[in-house]
Amino acid sequence: MSLSTFFTYTTLAGPLILAALFFLVPVYQDLKYRFQVWCRKSNAQAPGLPPTIYSIPFGIPFFIDVLRYSKKQTLMPFIQKIWHSKQTATIRLQTIGEFDILTSDPENIKAILAVDFKDYNFGHRHGAFEPLLGDGIFTLEGAGWKHSRAMLRPQFTRQMIAQLDSIERHVLQLISVIQASSGENVDLQALFFKLTIDTATEFLFGESVQTLSGGNPKITYARNFDLAFNSAQAFLARRFRLNIFYKLADTQQFREWCTTCKSFTDSYVQLALERADQKQENGEKEKEKEKERERERESYVFLDELVKETRDPQVLRDQALNILLAGRDSTASLLSWIFYNLAIYPAVFTKLRAEILTHFGTTPSTLSFESLKQCKYLRYVIDETLRLYPIVPANARAAVRDTYLPRGGLGPDSESSDPDARYFGTRPVFIPKGTILGYSVYVLHRDPHFWGG
Template sequence: MALLQNIFPFLLFAVISGALFLVYNQSVLYLHRRKVIRENGCEPPTAAKLLDPVLGIDNIITLARESRNHNLLGHISNRFKQYGQTYSTLRLGTPLIMTNEPANLQAVLATRFKDFALGPFRQPAMGHFLGKGIFTTDGAHWAASRAMIRPNFARDQVADLAMLESHVQDLLAVLPRDGHTEVDLQELFFRLTIDSATAFLFGKSADTLKEKLYSNDPAMTRQGAKFAAAFAAAQEECLSFVQMGPLAALLKCKAKVGDGELAVDVVHSYVDQFVDEAVRYRQSLDEKQHAFGAADSPKEDKYVFLHELAKQTTDKRRIRDELLNVLLAGRDTTASLLGNLFFVLARRPDVWAKLKQEIAVLDGRTPTYEELRGFRYLKWCLNESLRIHPVVPINTRLATADTMLPVGGGPSGTSPIFVKRGTAVVYCPFTLHRRRDVWGADADVFRPERWEGLKVGWEYLPFNGGPRICVGQQYALTEAGYATVRMVQEFEALEGCRGEEWHELVTLTLCGKGGCWVKLRGLGVGEPRA
């Protein structure tokens, strides 16, 4: 008792000192921020009306409801119309600035890049699946991941059209040509892109299109299809975790496939077999280089992304993480782009006819890489699809330091905005790309001709921008462009069915909720083939 009486004054002094120090620090920080705000003429943006102005629980409930109803992007678009192109709101107590101002996006993604990060919630939400890679990390780890990956998207790899052609042939083999049978191109495009991506990354394709083609053949393994299903299920679960924000750390994987296995475990097991092989390849390469010398060591017959990673590290977990991060982008973005594009093409025979006219110069043969890049109208169609249906329709950055956005504050929306550390900045390319004051009165209309002579900046962000701009964008555009050319060559016409309206399905990318159901009429049906 006496000891407690002796210690109590010191404990009381420590508590009071700590409280005073905290008050002093907060006072200094407040005065400093007020000075910065005053000197730079900063004003707050318009605030969204909330029933819960402390945590913004009603905002979370509304977003969850609209997401379930497949109207998340429609809801966000309406909010921008209501409050302007920049406004503030709350999500679970975290202050949010919603903005579609190109100047602000340039600041967040480029000029003030070091003031922003992905934030602390993406890793808890996606790390169980994707690990630590280019899409889930910040800082030094992200920089190292990007430096490791970027050289593998050099022109020689991107231009390997022979590899793409082999998978396009598998696609063409499963497509009906009678002009009457309905088929979901979106589902097949996802098979095409996972087949080509796994071939490029692992050196062996998942061959999901072949499995569909030979589904009645008992000798045909189902390993690739099981992996693809597990990958999709794990990805969908990731999205639900992302939407939970800070609560994601409390969630556990539950998504299962087939015989009840966890989807994440199926994906990791499938990829690990290739990682193990790549590390063995690296060890044998080291032995050959030791025996023959680096200059005389044998060269590979074909390029394998995974083998190049193994040359840089033998950390199996690191290799797997980087592979899954790249696979996520390589598969989903390209498949979504193709599905969204062909949904429109099936309802726009005028655009289809112009594509056929442009590509007729090939006289039925497959294009070279240079020819593919030279098709202007094809490029306009890809650009326009990415504008009206951007494959990454919404994104977020978290301020890691006190910083500013150049516009959006005050009644006029022209004043700078002071952004406190810990504030999330959310931008929505889906609504940005449909701003009528930027793109014209027909901003909601698919019109490829708008791209003739058009030069764009930060008002067009299909692949993000700044230091984190997508390293694989040329690979994606090459694959999408090549697949489109080959489809145009092989089919005289396509007709959309099962509804005229496109409805959003937002996972980690954006595609059509109902798929892309079409009827295809091949050149061999009713007329000679060119």
């Protein structure tokens, strides 16, 4: 055989081998799982097979759909359709390079997050999120997570977070921005994200970034942070969806966004460390210290309290960024969905406004955790908004050992006349070590089995 013929065969063989692997690897994965389930059929509680949805080849069509619907901002309705296509609460889905288990069954979600919590970890989350969030409470697990939780939990008592005067000041700034629009259309969601970053930075870091009023000149990247933080988070979501291939999503622009966010937070960390050093150098008398502590309780600063636990700038930055993410996005998202729904349902808006005026009047002086509890219709509006539009609509864990979900597997007894037998399954689901489990409260909160048609 001539050298040219050899190279011709080699050139042809490469793509053919790759194409074969794209089909053979998923076949092997599928048959291996089915064999593992079959080997356990003699157990006291023999597992069953959840319905399987294939995405041939190699899970690529599903991955393309995820990207397409994410771009349209309709990913959750698309995921909901997947569940409805099988008329079951737990499914096995071929994703890019593997088969995952997806569930909206509350019993299975309880097992993942509570009953069998030690059987799961965050999977690839740390690697995917590390460029922005570092080693914080949302990325660490095991001992690192426990240490973060122990360090952060004391900072969030009811007394510490009731700083309504600060919130009122920023809300008034928001209203002035809306009034300055002179009747033009206003993007409330964008303004809510500015509002919550302003309130969160004041509560967490002691000084607002003031995005609603042009940016705080004391803070590095104060004007650029909002865009960088939003863009970096969107990129993190893309990395996370790539699963084990998350490192493929890494660009210079992404790294620059992360650097901007870290430099922004470093400015606050430096200010907090300087405040702590100043207090130590002053050497106040005990009486003056007690007065200062009383003032601090009235004007609580999360980062100042965290400095008492650690003076490591990187630890402070990573934890601060993690908490800032939660403090900004959750509240801004909830506010956006509430106002969206109030615009659609004017009767609800009218009733809610009347009840708020009845309970609180036009000033926040009577607001407190206790008085808010008495405003039941406000609670109903918030709860129903969170049901339909949960802040974290879906999440995932990875099995660290062979384990089981309590139900979702199908067997001969699943074909009974009881509709719940087919929908929820009558057998446990075997979860091999390394399997990714996705769970969706978005799908659960819209499930006709619980909420009606």
